[in-house]
Amino acid sequence: MRPQTADLRNGSTVTEFILVGFEHSSPSTRALLFTLFLALYSLAMAMNGLIILITWTDPKLNSPMYFFLGHLSFLDICFITTTIPQMLVHLVTKNHTVSFVSCMTQMYLVFLVGVAECILLAFMAYDRYVAICHPLNYAQIMSHKVCIRLVCSSWVFGMVNGILLEYMSFRNPFCKDNHIENFFCEAPIVIALSCGDPEFSMKLIFVDAIVVLLSPMVLIVTSYARILASILRRASSSSGRGKTFSTCASHLTVVVFFYTSAMFSYMNPRSTHGPDKDKPFSLLYTIITPMCNPVIYSFRNKEMKGAMGRALGRVNLAQAESV
Known part of the structure; x- marks a missing residue:
């Protein structure tokens, strides 16, 4: 596959890309990575699927926090399914080529879901702020x-922003090396392979990342600063404070994981990047964070544990009746 690079540099137009991924690893290493990532993917799908089932069917979890949490799990499932299955296939096959259209589609879906998740995390922080700082008006404010409008707006913003980023990523023709040094079509790497003036596209991607990543983060930081101030002003018991801090800490942990990896990928100069640095951060926000979200955000929650127990009880009852 490598000889194709010379032809491209002579002026041919790129019709497909080659995802280098882990092709330089030994067969035993690839087999180990396949087993590990398949286990992580299966675990993430199962846990997020369980969160969706519980939050959308259990009447005792009928609150905005769990409504947002169910949609966060749905976004996580979409996110990991966009990238990980393809990587698993490439770990066990020698053909790592993807068509131009497939690369565009994958990049758009990553943009859409990633941006929607950024916005949703900010709305979740605002929900915690209203619940803790304005409890008497909580039901009215967060009806x-x-x-529904907040969740829909996160999806719409992701779709619109994805179109802009997609255009900026593919506005120039591709006539250079078609090898992408990652396991999926990540925008900064693809833009660097384009002809013309990739710097303009990179600058716009950087500006967009500032708006998409930092604006929600400002809302998150502001919300939690006011939550912290409100908690410290109250003369509540230490156990009540501990429960509130635990809920906030869970959400902040999710935010730190997701935002740190996304900022490294889209807000750092490309000169500071490299395959050894890009892949770990890409793995962090494409599979590790979606897998950790249910553990960090849900399974420490007593109400969630109770809902899981009720769900398992219904399953066992249904099985007993079928017998």
Whole structure:
């Protein structure tokens, strides 16, 4: 496959890309990585699927926090399914080529879901702020209609922003090396392979990342700063404070994981990047964070544990009746 690079540099137009991924690893290493990532992918799918089932069917979890949490799990499932199955296939096959259209589609879906998740995390922080700082008006401010509008707006913003980023990534022709030094079509790497002036596209991607990543982060930091101030002002018991801090800490942990890896990928100069640095951060926000979200955010929650127990009880009852 490598000889194709010389032809491309002579002026041919790129019609497909080659995802280098882990092709330089030994067969035993690839087999180990396949087993590990398949286990992580299966675990992430199972845990997020369970969160969706519980939050959308258990009447005792009928609150905005769990409504947002169910949609976060759905976004996580979409995110990992966009990238990981393809990587698993490439770990066991020698053909790592993807068509131009497939690369565009994958990049758009990553943009859409990633941006939507950034916005949703900010809305979740605002929800915690209203619940803790304005408990008497919580039901009115965070009504079901408002929650639906907030979730829909995160999806719409992701779709619109994805179109802009997709255009900026593919606005120039591709006539250079078609080898992508990662396991999926990541925008900064693909833009660097384009002809013309990739710097303009990179600058716009950087500006967009500032808006998409830092604006929600400002809302998150502001919300939690006010939450912290409100908690410290109250003369509540230490156990009540501990429960509130635990809920906030869970959400902040998710935010730190997701935002840190995304900022490294889209807000750092390409001169500071390299395959050895890009892949770990790409893995962090494409599979590790979606897998950790249910553990960090849900399974420490007593209400969630109770809902899981009720769900398992219904399953066992259904099995007993079928017998």
